[in-house]
Amino acid sequence: MAAWEESLDALVRTRGTALVGYAYLLCGDRREAEDLVQDALVKTYARGRTTPPENVEGYVRRAVLTTYLDGFRRRRRWAAVRHLVAVEDAHPGAEPASDARVDVRAALGSLSPRERACVVLRFYEDMTVPAIADQLAVSQGAVKRYLSDGVRRMESLLGPMPTAHATAADDVEHAQVVTGRGAR
Amino acid sequence: MSFDLEHELARLAGTVHDDAVADRMSGQVRTMVSRIRRRRAARHTAQGAIGLGAATAVVVGGMQLGGGRLTPPAAPTPDLTRQPLECGAPLPAPPEQEWGVQTEATLREVVVTDDGAAVTGDLTFSGLPEGAELVGVPTLVVTRDGTVVGASGEVGSFAGATTFTFRQMLVSCEDGAPLPAGEYELEARQLVRGPDGEVTEVRPGPWAVQAPRMDVPDDGAEADLGEAGSGRTAEEQEALLTRNEMLSFPQENPDGLMPLCGAPAELGDGTAPLVLDPPDLDLGEAGQTATGTAVVRTRGDASVIANASGAGARLVLMKDGIVVGYQFLDAEDTTLLDLGPGEEREVPLHLTRQLCGTGEGGTGAALPLPRDTYEAVVALDVILKEVTEPGAEPDGSTRPLTVVSEPVEITIR
Structure with a gap:
């Protein structure tokens, strides 16, 4: 087995579900999240020797994000065939689904793709505004607008989120741009 | 109610953390590896002759390994294949053995990947005397003029196997770089434990393989795999690589589904109460779909009542016993078959x-089946409702069945 295959296998085994969780927050669909992660892994590893192995998860997360943002056509195709798969989307985990979790999922679904990406990168990946702007290739001002609009819309559905306002305004550089949060 | 958004997002992401997701992701690694190899391959140009031409079957039936071409005799070296060979050194001669182990090898066409050219194939060992067994899996070695020049390949196996699938990169054992273009020899090394417990090595091969000239374009450049190189377009090259990956790493088919893309074909045991005439078709050029007519009849003097797929039958194409092409059919509608002895129905x-598994419902863009000769059968899904054999009470047990015709050879040009 080639070194890159071993790396791929190890990454899927050790970080596969974490990557799917991240993709799930972005797209809101478990099966599509798995597809997103697989596409991102293929995209990353197909680049071959240009990907430093120590940063590979960060590259995969970045590829998940770009694939999600670029993937409108794919999502339409998936929407056309998803009924054939017939897997319950809100799959019960080890703990019963809470109303809050369902509401958060619905609230995320009310955001535009870029708003949603900004919210997930800021509040789940714990990235700074400049880092998000770098990932999305937009200005920091645009990121702040997306965050502000996104948080406001979620608040209208979920209720007040005081910590979110404070965190959204915080643009202190403290997160790694490329790798994101490896612990999740 | 006040929300902690960070906490709730973490909880929501955690809802996908279950064994099913982990299993599905792990189960997709092989598919991802294939996709990555195809993408890498598409970035490179192969020029000059691609070795072996069309898929080549090399049969070494009945070969007395250890006799004939092998230089005798050497002292038994039980752990020979477990020791790394010295790069650049002569390949040690195998010990003599008198068991007459037979080896059949199938080498497929050389394909080009990011890391160099690769040849895939199968090795099947037979003729082991009673009480003898294979020890471990074979290793492969690439030599030139008797000197070890290539790195070891990958060999797939499972417990008790006597057939092994291999993928041998044509890369240097010195630095991993693609081997210079030219002809090389591929040999296998397999340990066998004899009835007396003594372990010795058998050495199937050698088989000639041709390493193509590699021309690596700048990073990111799309390669033109067209007329100047192998004579195939980039799409045809990718199709060939994809098909060979399917043959080298077949899917498991524990439920005996037929057809199941990339899995061994289930051809039945010839006792089904319905039979289909073998296909009589000209498939013409690759990459198209078409419809024709199949004929279903009862076996012998049986009478059969069954529901058949309303969409009809499909042609299933196989290579080396692995399903590689068939059309998806929506089986929602059914049609009633009520056939007496000697009756038939179109x-x-x-x-x-x-190529199955590509295009809509599969992975990536649709790819044509590579030009080659395939085995073809007609398959029809039915639900048997009543079968009456002559002189017997009707059997009214309902059961699903895929009726499969006898295979014939079909060439895609």
């Missing part, structure tokens, strides 16, 4: 020259 036959 049903629509759907055929495709597309």
